[in-house]
Amino acid sequence: MRFSAPRSTSPSPERRKLKYGVPSDELEDSESSQSDAESAHSSASSDSIWYKSESEVPPPPPRPSRPKRSTAEQYYIEDTIASIRLRVNHHDPYEEWEKEIKQESFRLARTEQSLSKVERHKKQSQAHKAEANKRSVVQEKQMQAIQDHLAALNIRRQVGEKAMVEAWKERNKKLWDGIEAVIKSEEEKVRIKLEAERKKREEEERKRQEEEERRRQEEEKKRKEEEERMRQEQEEAEAKRRREEAERIRREREQAEAKLRETLGITTATQDWCSARDMLRLLKAGPMVTVKANQNLKSIWSAGRRAIIPKIGQLTEDPQNILRIYEEIVVILRPKTPHHQTVYFALLSNLAKAIFMQAEIEVTAEKRSAIPLAQLAVRLLVGIEGFAKIFWTKLCQRAGGWPVPFTIPSADSDGSTFTAEQRKKAMGYREEDTSVGDYLARISGIMRIYFLIMGHNLTQPTEEPLHLAYRQSRYWTYFARMLMDHQLMEDPVAPNVLHVALDVGGLEARDIWGQQWIKLLERLYECTTTGIPGTNGRLLGGSSPEGTSARVRVQIEIERILSAP
Template sequence: MRFRAPRSLSPPSPQRKHRHSSTFGLNSSSESDDESDADSDSGDSVPESDSDSDSFCYASETIPSNPKQPSSRPSHVEDTIAAIRLRTRHHDPYEEWEREMKKESLRAARKNYSDAQANFHRYQSQRQLEESRRLAAAFKQDETQILKALDGWRLDQQAHENHLREMLNERNERLWGRIEASIKLEQDKVQARLDEERRIKEETERKRREQEERKRQEEERKREEEQRRKWEEDEAKRKQEEEQRKLREEKEAAAREAKERDEKLKSEAENRKAAGMTTSEDDWEEARKNLHITKTQGTRFVKANPSFKRIWNEGRRSITAKIGQLTNDDTDYQPSVSILLPQTGAVPPPIYTALLSTLAKALVLQAETEITAEKRSAIPLAQTTFNCLEQLEGFSEVLFAKMNQRIGPWVIPCPIPEKDFDGRAWKDDTEARKMQGYRLGEDGAVVETQNEYTDRVKGVMRLYFSVLKIVPRKAPLKKMFQLPRYWTWMARMLGSRTLLATPVGAEILFIALEVLGADALQIWGYQFVKMLHLIYDGATDGLGDGKLLGGSSPDGIAARARVKLEVESIMSGVR
């Protein structure tokens, strides 16, 4: 510890001047010696700056020199120095404790400071780590957003580039289109000129070739006409010879069959007359005679009389309309007869006969068209026909004659005789074919095909067999529409190989078996079985003399197969 003497107050001065040392009225040399001794004893040192800083004086102040100061120091100074020396050498425990406490406090403070600094550094490191993570996450998010923005900008840029590229391509296409159109226009002009030149050249060449071709064709045509004329003459001659041969063979076969039949009929004439049976020729002549009477005393007579013709036309229109309205309901049949035709005596006999002919023709025409298209339509038509036969007087003869007129003698059946019922021979083959039921034109030629003719015959014959199948509710019908007529028809058909050898004959035989075959088996039993056996043998092995059932045509072969199947079906009982 350093003690200093108090400084004397100096008067105020605007300027202050430092002094290098303060002696408090002592010599600097003696003071320095004493202080040096004290410092050496106590071990303390005082920096020079302390004495220098406390020593100052004013510039106006002058330190007076004391010439009278003795060379030896005064006693109070010595005491002071001695006290100072004593003080410096004194050992104070409190001060020692205070110094130790300061050291401990400083050491504790330093330790606390170092711990606080370590905690601070750890906290700062943690905060820096968290901040770095937050900054990294924010940077990552910003980076993602930036990448998204860049991707969006890139897509927009690509779309813009694509749009510009498409516009450029469209522009190029339009440009090249105009260029190509211009080129094509020029090419078309050149091509048109070349085509025109080529066309003119080809036209000239074509005319030359056509002229040569016409000349060649004319020569070829003349040569072909000459060859065709010769071939037609030869073919016509051959056909005529073939037809004459066939006609001669048919006539010879028919003559042989007629001779055999006549001989057989002569031998059976008495028995047939006793039984009241007729031959096929008798039935055909009777049908032709009834048809002639119906025309002369009915239709032709009515047409010649205007008053009768008016009544007949009204009835004819009514009959045509009613026949076309038939159904499968049995209740419609009975009242239809009363409105189809008036009873006998209600109109004059010629009109009644003409109306019977009209009704018969309407029924036959309906059979030719409707039954040909759908065979089930034969049921209502057959019932209506049966009712008319049962209730209308004279209708049986007229209907049978009309059937014989429309389809030929198949309803009897028999070959066409050489003469009419009155003994008149046929004018030519055209009239004979008309008697067979073929439709002829004004020039006498057949106006329908063989299939059309066969279909018409099949429709009418299905109607005929369907009428035979119906059981009478009152009195029996005329003999040509009774059920035993079926046996007669089958016997006559099987007895004529000429009819069986035609496709039409085989088709009609199949219809007869289909409609009434099963019923005939129940009625005639074993006798009909023998007839079926005969039919099956004819369909399988032939009719003899090289003839086949139905002939050798495709239609005949198909009809023969159907006949065989129908016979097998009847014998097996499976329908």
């Protein structure tokens, strides 16, 4: 900021305007004579262009003589020059006074500015302090309001938990009522189904007799035709024998490799699924048909089945309760008078079915209910002869290819082509699956039993080795097969099943396989974030809502396992 003082009128007499100089007429005479000389010279110069050389140019006219000044004029000029010199060297006190006034004003202005600046800073500091005090008061009020709100939320949470416990008790009661109703409904369905099968068998027997008569006539005709073809076949026999010999050698080599894999406990996913399908056909066409066709065997089988189903529903997490139920089931399966072999295998089939149906009902509501079911299953797999294969067969029947894991092909293991309905049933779909969510919940409940059996083998190995499908190595094989099958990885069921597997045995597997297991989990994590390798970025579980939510759960579970101490 600049300050200045107003300038007043000078009282000094020396500042009045004075005139200095020579007389005006003398100046005018000198200027006119000089201009005449210059014009004459310029005209002579301009006329020189009309001459051949400079020597021909006539000289300028002589300057006119100037009259000499008088003594008075000479004195006047000298006096004027002296006045000018005096004026140049004159010292003006006013100017000195004016300069001092300006400097004093500048010093006063700077002092006032400094005082004003100090006062302004002081006021600003006081204003900031007042504002800070005001803010602290507001913050204290807000903190008190937040604490009051949290207290109210805690009270509402306690009320909600109490209501949830009451609702859970009511739901549990309804669940058990539903189980009893399902059992009665299933028994009625079986009775109606058996009656229909009896009538169907009678009709088939009549048709069979007619077919045998027709076949006998056709066979007689074919026999004559065979005799005619015999000669031609003998000619082709030698070539066929050579082909069969080469095929026999190839089969023997494949059988030797298969025996080696079996000795080492190595099977392919196709072999595991085909063995379950083959066993299922044998079970349905053998023991089940025989038992249902014989009234005495059927009554024994029905009594055993009705005794087994309630036992499964009585399971709790008490080890004594599990042992007691196991011993009671053993008594039912192996009484003092042994059952007929067909009845024994039929009861094993019903026992496995009862375990999986209980898992579908209870594990969907509470996953801890799968623990006693799995512990009982481990005891049965070790202590009951033949139960391991039948349990595996019923597991693949109820859950499709997910226990293997394996993508269900278009043809069955015997080469027969599936219809759309048959393939859907082979994949584990049931009539009660009204939505994808119901199917996912049911498959997850069944697979939790299977993974708990392998998890029990991971942490508490049994005295006798389990079947290959339930051993410790199968847990690693399951994840390896799943990661190799891109079609399965894109199915929304895959992340649900993998989450169940990691929840059951992920930490124990890390302790057993160490760094290799961590590498496998890292690859699985990439499938949930960046995409399945070789699928152009498609993620685990696809883009459906069910697959997306399950994929997030798999990510969280892997992070939990990797970050655990």
